[in-house]
Amino acid sequence: MEQFLQQVVNGLSLGSIYALIALGYTMVYGIIKLINFAHCDVYMIGAYVGYACMTFLHLGFVASLCISMLVCMVLGVIIEKVAYKPLRNAARIAVLITAIGVSYLLEYGMMYFVKANVRTYPEKTGILAMTFQLGNINISMLQILIVAITVVLMIALQLIVKKTRIGKAMRATSQDQDAAELMGINVNTTISFTFALGSALAGAAGVLVGIYYNSIDPLMGFLPGLKAFVAAVFGGIGIIPGAMIGGYFIGIVETFVSGYGGSMYKDAIVFAILILVLIIKPSGLLGKSTREKV
Amino acid sequence: MKKLLSVFCAAALAITALAGCGSEKTGNKVEDGATTIKIGLSYELTGSVATYGQSSVDGVKMAIDEVNAAGGINGKTIELVEYDTKSDEAEATTLGKRLMGEDKVLAILGPATSGAFKAEIPDANSYKVPVISGSATSNDVTVVNGKVQEYAFRICFSDSFQGEAMAKYAAQTLGAKTAVIYKDSSSDYALGLAEGFAAAFADEGGSILKEESYTSNDKDFNAVLTSIKDLNADVIYVPGYYQQAGLIIKQAREQGIDVPILGADGFDSPDLLGLAGAENLNNVFFTNHYSSLDQDPVVQDFIAAFEERYGREPDAFNALGYDEAKFLCDALSRCESLDSVSLQKALCETKDFPAVTGTLSVDENHDAVKSIVVIELKDGEQYKSEKVG
Numbered sequence A: 001m002e003q004f005l006q007q008v009v010n011g012l013s014l015g016s017i018y019a020l021i022a023l024g025y026t027m028v029y030g031i032i033k034l035i036n037f038a039h040c041d042v043y044m045i046g047a048y049v050g051y052a053c054m055t056f057l058h059l060g061f062v063a064s065l066c067i068s069m070l071v072c073m074v075l076g077v078i079i080e081k082v083a084y085k086p087l088r089n090a091a092r093i094a095v096l097i098t099a100i101g102v103s104y105l106l107e108y109g110m111m112y113f114v115k116a117n118v119r120t121y122p123e124k125t126g127i128l129a130m131t132f133q134l135g136n137i138n139i140s141m142l143q144i145l146i147v148a149i150t151v152v153l154m155i156a157l158q159l160i161v162k163k164t165r166i167g168k169a170m171r172a173t174s175q176d177q178d179a180a181e182l183m184g185i186n187v188n189t190t191i192s193f194t195f196a197l198g199s200a201l202a203g204a205a206g207v208l209v210g211i212y213y214n215s216i217d218p219l220m221g222f223l224p225g226l227k228a229f230v231a232a233v234f235g236g237i238g239i240i241p242g243a244m245i246g247g248y249f250i251g252i253v254e255t256f257v258s259g260y261g262g263s264m265y266k267d268a269i270v271f272a273i274l275i276l277v278l279i280i281k282p283s284g285l286l287g288k289s290t291r292e293k294v
Numbered sequence B: 001m002k003k004l005l006s007v008f009c010a011a012a013l014a015i016t017a018l019a020g021c022g023s024e025k026t027g028n029k030v031e032d033g034a035t036t037i038k039i040g041l042s043y044e045l046t047g048s049v050a051t052y053g054q055s056s057v058d059g060v061k062m063a064i065d066e067v068n069a070a071g072g073i074n075g076k077t078i079e080l081v082e083y084d085t086k087s088d089e090a091e092a093t094t095l096g097k098r099l100m101g102e103d104k105v106l107a108i109l110g111p112a113t114s115g116a117f118k119a120e121i122p123d124a125n126s127y128k129v130p131v132i133s134g135s136a137t138s139n140d141v142t143v144v145n146g147k148v149q150e151y152a153f154r155i156c157f158s159d160s161f162q163g164e165a166m167a168k169y170a171a172q173t174l175g176a177k178t179a180v181i182y183k184d185s186s187s188d189y190a191l192g193l194a195e196g197f198a199a200a201f202a203d204e205g206g207s208i209l210k211e212e213s214y215t216s217n218d219k220d221f222n223a224v225l226t227s228i229k230d231l232n233a234d235v236i237y238v239p240g241y242y243q244q245a246g247l248i249i250k251q252a253r254e255q256g257i258d259v260p261i262l263g264a265d266g267f268d269s270p271d272l273l274g275l276a277g278a279e280n281l282n283n284v285f286f287t288n289h290y291s292s293l294d295q296d297p298v299v300q301d302f303i304a305a306f307e308e309r310y311g312r313e314p315d316a317f318n319a320l321g322y323d324e325a326k327f328l329c330d331a332l333s334r335c336e337s338l339d340s341v342s343l344q345k346a347l348c349e350t351k352d353f354p355a356v357t358g359t360l361s362v363d364e365n366h367d368a369v370k371s372i373v374v375i376e377l378k379d380g381e382q383y384k385s386e387k388v389g
Helices: A002-032 A039-055 A061-087 A092-114 A141-163 A165-175 A177-182 A187-213 A222-235 A240-259 A263-280 B002-020 B050-069 B089-101 B114-127 B159-172 B188-203 B222-231 B242-254 B271-276 B297-310 B316-334 B340-348
Strands: A131-134 A137-140 B036-043 B077-084 B107-109 B131-133 B152-154 B178-184 B207-214 B235-237 B261-263 B284-288 B353-355 B358-362 B368-370 B372-378 B381-388
Touching: A002 A039, A002 A137, A002 A141, A002 A165, A002 A187, A002 A222, A002 A240, A002 B222, A039 A061, A039 A092, A039 A187, A039 A222, A061 A092, A061 A187, A131 A141, A137 A141, A141 A165, A141 A187, A141 A240, A165 A177, A165 A187, A177 A187, A222 A240, A222 A263, A240 A263, A240 B222, A263 B207, B036 B050, B036 B089, B050 B077, B050 B297, B050 B316, B077 B089, B089 B107, B089 B114, B107 B316, B114 B131, B114 B152, B131 B316, B159 B188, B159 B235, B159 B261, B159 B284, B159 B372, B159 B381, B178 B188, B178 B222, B188 B207, B207 B222, B222 B242, B242 B261, B242 B271, B297 B316, B316 B340, B316 B353
Parallel strands: B036 B077, B036 B107, B107 B131, B131 B152, B178 B207, B178 B235, B235 B261, B261 B284
Antiparallel strands: A131 A137, B284 B372, B353 B358, B358 B368, B372 B381
16 A cells, blocks of 8 residues: 555656646647647756756756746747748648757757766755655655646646636637637737747756756657657647646556556557557547548 | 579679688788787777777777887787777778788777677687677677687676676675566666576575566656565665666665665766765665775776876776786787787686786686676765675
């Protein structure tokens, strides 16, 4: 039982990271039907910005987190303006290939600047280094922080989308871009805003991973990015609560598979789930099946 | 079309015939009147494992300069012919051929990694030119399918031997009865270590409670560590490289697992400290080729000379490079005549050669029989080293 609860704690902290990244995938897909492969590299850049803030500027955790989110926000908007906007009316495959291109550009561009070797965050001190004991269960302050920050950011995101004007514009644009434009919504601003939001969340995930696992490198985004994408598809791509559920689901499945003897196959099982979901319910857990009108 | 086919067949036949009629080679030798002995140096100077090659070459050059300064071998100085394999195995084969066939070297040092070294061996056997590696630790380097590779030598122990040494140390010195293995399933190196450890630990009367695995992409080891914690094993063996081992040690200690964590020479990197954190690097033991803590005068003299020449402390690859060159020179000085066939004989006869990385002898499988060092870390620093085996 104790081991089970400890695994739940492990799974929740891992799932939070996937959920944060998955939100960015799902929002961008929801609004312009693009799988933004560069998203997982924005997460990597976020980790490096946090690293720079803490190592060279000696800033605290909260300040580093905020700066990293801001930098990623700007980066997300730049990527959208430079690489995707000129292709707004091009074939969908062209944008997809561009996204892969941007992803590689970020990975290997970053490798040029920071070298390929692993870097480590400075040692944690004070509250961040604390751990709590509940019976035989160990919970570190960082695990609590990761889950808490993820939940707070998700609630904030939900409020922005549901309660604000720009959120309404986002929802309208995702339903029908042309109609939204006719209603006087500035579609370009709305899309940029979506990229900004998603990238900020990826930046936050980057810093959390950096400080939690203590190891970052230029290719760190690839595998978590793929799994977050699986999470987004699992929950129903384009649907925000779906990404959260998907992220936590993948995190917990992965933890339990490796915790109970299947450490060798955990990635295989995660991707097998993707295939199963696509066969049984192609639109994902919360997805509505929409019929294309001819 | 038919005509084309027959021309093609004829050409293919001609090529096979030509390849077949190369006469038996007799090895390279130093021409009468030559003042130098040519030795090939084929190493990974650029590319993905460049640091291994560069470090080895630094060691080799230091050793060769020492020998030349002391008068060389029988009045002849050693001349190095240096090539870069670019960390590419196919390139290693090409360069090996060139060194043996065109440059007519007496022996080749390198490459550093097992794959590239193995690529060079078939040509070494047919040209009858010895090749020596300082760090090709893979299990099947010098013996393939039960047959010894006549012209291949290495001066390091094999992966499984290293695993065996750690298992004996765990059972005898640490008094461990049970162990868990948590291995990197994506590297041959780690699998070889795990195999050796498991077999030897069972021989010592211990039992392996569980074998878990990870891959080199992993960052989160908490799930597996939680299940390992429940098994309450006496020791945890983590064969693999420092990038993951550092994180495993950190996450294990944070979960309150305080039993000894054991590893191999893959732990030997300054980055291990940054990844795991000094406070977590206690009760950590790993096997290595040599330790700078060793008070043996051979080791301390080497360290002093190396620091004077390069201005930094030598790592294991520097020491292995230095040793392989000295090992070669030792055999050269014992040769009946300066040709590659008698050199091979002299290399085989090496016994109790005092190398920096331990006194070594060559066994019938062309492997080095030598002592191995177990290093204990305390607060992230090398605290104690002990020679075993």
